[in-house]
Amino acid sequence: MSSEKVVTRFPPSPTGYLHIGGARTALFNWLFARRRGGVFILRIEDTDRERSSNEATEAIIESMKWLGLDWDQGPFFQSRRYPLYNEMIERLIVSGRAYYCDCSPEDLERRRKEAMARGLKPKYDGRCRERGLGPGPGTVVRLKSPLSGVTHFEDLIKGPIRVSNDELDDLVLRRSDGSPTYHMAVVADDVSLGITHVIRGDDHVNNTPRQIQIYEALGEKIPHYGHVPMILGPDKTRLSKRHGAMSVLAYRDMGYLPDALINALARLGWSYGDQEKFSREEMVEKFSLESVGRSAGVFNFEKLLDLNAWYMRESDVEALSEAVIPFLEKLGVERPDKSFLVKAVGTLKMRSKTLVDLAKDALFYFQDEISYESSARDKFLVSQVAVPMRELQKALSRIEGFDQLALEKAFEGFLAASGLTLKAIAQPLRVSLTGRTASPGLFEVMEVLGKEMVLKRIDKALAFIEGK
């Protein structure tokens, strides 16, 4: 491709949170711009004042930041750029490529129905095209679009797409209240921001010829287009609130790492041979629109979970510890000691799949009084284990350095002397120390907990057994 400077943009409308479909579109734009050493712009499409909100805008920005999709320019707000749109619309009127129309919405609706009843296309009939109307109340401005010919473009993902012009009607550019319509605003902004590549959802394929007509009327250079397929819900219908867990921020709150979500999103639609895991740098290096698939896909939650677990395992333990703090706090653990937390997380990062799980799994480290899972308690804290546990406790109390190595040695001695197997004592001890039947290795747990806490918990378990 040419050496032109690449400029892409992500233009969400702030009518709700940023969902994973939008996030993927943003990601692809970001990836493409970064790959080509170009510019990535964030633009907020808030021309629909009714449905737009500041909360949504903030949520979108927060989501972008959390995902690490940094933008070079913006955010631009369409609501503050009306003069630009009006200027462009004036240009079109002056050059005769747009005209005023005073057909009322009700009238239009009636004519549409009539047309449909007669088996015709429900498009604008061009009534005001040649009336030479001027501005006035209740008037809109429409594009004078070509009556014949075809509009075509080369989609970077889907290949050549052509639409007969008689499928397209004279779309409204400016509403009667003076505001620009979506199509007008998009084109005007893309022109003025110098957008070279429009990478957006599949649902815009049909809009593209319309927008190209506006470019042509304006005499502006048409950008390259790439339409990425939709993301579907598990039932293969378009992703919506119905499918739950839509918002990017919801994934953050469910304890997913941004890198894992990004990786999962990238691999939904894009591929690089058989490779599944990509660092950001690798993604940027290897991304191309040619290797984005053309068919819609279902978001695979199980795969995200697996990826997240992998990213957690690969994480630096310090960073992971930092990340889990808010989740621990939610569970009532306040200001955990940093070095203790790091040690605790070190024993768990191989086994927890999300930060939420990690926090839950780590809870026993931080509780003064652990509670026993009822089934674990009933099965393992039974009278038969009281004697060996007491002996074990004695052996443990004699250990000098309470680290894994010393603990293992002490256990060897204890098991040899008592004739017990580790298997026989492991689960009762585990329940005593953690309250559960599943936990990190006993020696790891004990080292982190420390001698005092270990002896104390065994005391408590013995008291429980004997008190039964």
Added chain:
RNA sequence: GGUCCCAUCGUCUAGCGGUCUAGGAUAUCGGCCUCUCACGCCGGAGACACGGGUUCGAUUCCCGUUGGGACUACCA
């Protein structure tokens, strides 16, 4: 209804005419490892929607059928 887009294991995908008795990942089922749970390792089951062409040869190219999806507003 019209227009446009799409179609490989349950899911995400590799495949860009012969290398395909179709590869990987995830999920699932066995087994190993083992103090539990994970991790890891080994193995199993599991897909080219259908029908026509083109070709010496189609998962791969073309057409049709079917099935999905999108758009068809003074929403974006």
